[in-house]
Amino acid sequence: MYFASDNSSGAHPKIMEAVQKANADYAMPYGSDPIMDEVRQQIRDVFEAPEAAVYLVATGSAANALALACMCQPWQTIFAHREAHIEVDECGAPMFYTGGAKIELIDGDDAKLSPAALHAAIEKTGQLGVHNPQRGPLSLTNLTEAGAAYTPAEVRALADVAHSFGVGVHMDGARFTNALVATGASAAEMTWKAGVDAVSFGGTKNGCLGVEAVILFDPKVAWEFELRRKRGGHLFSKHRYLSAQMNAYLKDDLWLEMARHANAMGKRLSDGILQIEGGELLHPTDANQVFARWPRKGHQKAHAAGAAYYFWPFDHDLAGDPDALLGARAVASWSTTERDVDTFLELISGG
Structure with a gap:
């Protein structure tokens, strides 16, 4: 009953087997290995982007x-939601790596x-010329930090706004595949066909040990990316x-298979919570993240049984009125089983 995060699940056996196989012989370092040649072509095929520049790093x-x-540029601002992952979960890394660019936070x-x-946010930016931060790129988190999926049409509408002001569009896709299968879109439809210029294509949360791809649909910044990756300490030797x-x-659509399973377990959990007396959703369950609340007595039983998940917000207390509703975030993964979900639901029902 481990619903703390899809980061907490193990790696899929096929991923482990591939790493073990790669360990059996020698290979050129720094991305010159023959497997990377195959990966570049795989990603270009999946995204229908034959000219895209493709790079791998270990973290989102x-x-x-x-x-x-x-x-x-350092004097620009990145436009993002107030709860965007780059704002709430990356310890200022975008500001650090951009050399000081700020983030303009927008509600929704x-x-x-x-x-x-x-x-409205882009239009008001830079009104005082040299005295203000200038307009920079839009960054979209898909899935969002509230578990919602942007559809390709929604991405296109936002990208059109960004491009009308001459700024680029980045997609933070740590849970990209969960969003993709939730909407039924293709990788191309969700990204460059909808106006996305660069995407962080996540693997770690969806069954890998630790790997993320950066896909630059405009390869003109490819050399700059390579230099920044090396200078920033993220070019792996092995x-x-x-x-x-x-x-x-x-290979063989393993990435889609794992995300479909995680999403199905998220829906099973979400549907079950709605059957609990007092159970309700805080946000729609579009994929594998469930934001909900239910009576404290259910939380007490789940915690006593060793279930792992987060209160939402984090400052809830197990002590108090047993019937008070407390919020939580529970995340399903590729390895979550129906038994995990059903046992958890039985506990939190308070019965």
Whole structure:
């Protein structure tokens, strides 16, 4: 009953097997391994982007920060939701790697931006010329930090606003595949066909050991990315271990299979919570993240049984009125089982 995060799950056996296979012989370092050649082609095929520049790093924070650094000058501001992952979970990494660019925070339900709110934020930026931060790229978190998925149409509407002001669009896709299967879109439809210029394509949260791809649909900044990756300490010497993960991840649609399962378990959990007396959702469950609340007595039983998940917000207390509703975030993963979900639901029902 481990619902703290999809970061907490193990790696899929096929990923582990691929890493072990890559370990059996010698290979050239720094991304010159033959597996990486295959990965580049796999990603270009999946995204229908034959000219895209493709790079691997080990963490989502590195992927986002390095990509944004290639899209943003130090005197510019990145436009993002107030609860965007780059704002609430990366310890200022985008500001650090861009050399000081700020983030303009915009509100919106379920941690999603609206075109009108984005337009207003960009329009008012830089009104005093040299005295103000200038307009920089838009960054979208998909899935959002509230578990909501942007559809390709929603991405396109936001990208059109950004591009009308001459700024680029970055997508933080740590849970990109969960969003993709939730909407039924293709990788191309969710990204460059909708106006996205660069995407951080996550593997770690979806069954890998630790690998994220940065896909630059405009390869003109590819050399800059390579330099920033090296200077920032994120160019792996034994790169084949990253390549092997991504290669196995994409082979035979394993990436889609794992995300579909995680999403199905998220829906099973979400549907079950709604059957509990007092149970309700805080945000729609579009994929594998569930934000909900239920009576404290259910939380007490779950914690006593060793269930792992987070209160939402974090400052709830187990002590108090047993019937008071307390919020929580529970995240399903590729390895979550129906038994995990059903046992957890039985506990939190308070019965």
